[in-house]
Amino acid sequence: MSESAPRVVIVPATLESIDVVQAEFDEWWTTLADDNMKTRFAFETAIVEIAANIVEHTQRVEGQSGRGYSLELAATDAEVTAIFTDNGKPADIDLSTVTMADIDEESGRGLALAIAALDSLDYRRVGGRNVWTLVCKR
Amino acid sequence: MTSIDVLIADAGGVVITPSGRLTVVTAPQLRTVVAEQIALGHRLIVVDLSSTEFVDSSGLGALVSCLKSARQAGGDLRIVAPTEQVAMVLKMTNLDRILQPRASVADALRD
Numbered sequence: 001m002s003e004s005a006p007r008v009v010i011v012p013a014t015l016e017s018i019d020v021v022q023a024e025f026d027e028w029w030t031t032l033a034d035d036n037m038k039t040r041f042a043f044e045t046a047i048v049e050i051a052a053n054i055v056e057h058t059q060r061v062e063g064q065s066g067r068g069y070s071l072e073l074a075a076t077d078a079e080v081t082a083i084f085t086d087n088g089k090p091a092d093i094d095l096s097t098v099t100m101a102d103i104d105e106e107s108g109r110g111l112a113l114a115i116a117a118l119d120s121l122d123y124r125r126v127g128g129r130n131v132w133t134l135v136c137k138r
Numbered sequence: 139m140t141s142i143d144v145l146i147a148d149a150g151g152v153v154i155t156p157s158g159r160l161t162v163v164t165a166p167q168l169r170t171v172v173a174e175q176i177a178l179g180h181r182l183i184v185v186d187l188s189s190t191e192f193v194d195s196s197g198l199g200a201l202v203s204c205l206k207s208a209r210q211a212g213g214d215l216r217i218v219a220p221t222e223q224v225a226m227v228l229k230m231t232n233l234d235r236i237l238q239p240r241a242s243v244a245d246a247l248r249d
Contacts, residue, residue, distance in 0.1 A: 015162060015163050016163065018161060018162060018163055019159075019161075019163055022159065022161075022192070037222060038226075041222060041223040041226055042226070044192070044223070045192075045194065045223065045226070045227060048161060048192075048194045049194060049195055052161075052162045052194065052195075052196065055162075056162075100231060100232065101231075103202075103231075103232050103233055103235055103236050104202065104206070104236070105199075105202070106199040106200075106202050106203045106206075107195075107196075107199050109195035109198060109199065109231050110194070110195040110196075112231075113194075113195050113227060113230060113231060116230045116231075117230065
């Protein structure tokens with residue numbers, strides 16, 4: 001395991017951006033030389049869910065407005081952290097009320113899955129921006 | 139996702155193999171392919187997940203939707219050989235209760 005320089009990715013809030021985010025994650029994870037696939041899959045799952053949530057929220061609230069978001073990936077020996085920042089409207093969400101959808105539901109699992117996969121998930125509105133902080137212990 | 143392969147099995151049923159990532163970007167393709175096969179009269183839908191590297195909540199939602207469609211048509215949908223990440227999210231979401239993985243395509247095609 002190793003630390004690495006933080007990696008920052010800036011993308012438009014489009015569905016295609018999720019593939020870009022995931023490809024960047026793949027490359028970044030390789031630099032960590034961490035073969036713990038459980039941590040990798042849990043962190044990657046949460047990152048994809050939060051990226052999809054940001055894109056879906058931005059498009060629903062603001063349409064194809066040209067908004068974007070950034071992702072910063074960082075690692076220490078103790079944990080890996082991802083910080084998503086976007087300048088869209090407030091996400092208006094209370095993470096303490098999120099529950100996993102019933103097994104016959106076709107949607108409503110994204111945030112619950114992110115919470116289950118991570119050691120911590122935090123959402124704040126900071127200076128007119130939405131900031132999501134995802135942490136997995138290593 | 140790079141592709142979704144469709145193979146009509148000799149024993150009856152159809153084997154659908156999504157390769158790569160099954161996410162919000164690509165999940166609609168799986169719904170379309172499964173709907174087409176049900177419309178063609180296939181009742182046993184086998185989704186071979188051995189080449190599916192990654193599934194997100196939209197991909198899971200598509201699998202639930204396809205399972206419901208198959209059952210409403212009087213058939214069934216069975217999944218095969220999920221990879222490590224896919225097995226992890228099936229368990230985290232409790233969907234392994236309704237989408238119980240079979241070890242092989244041959245197992246899934248047998249009653």
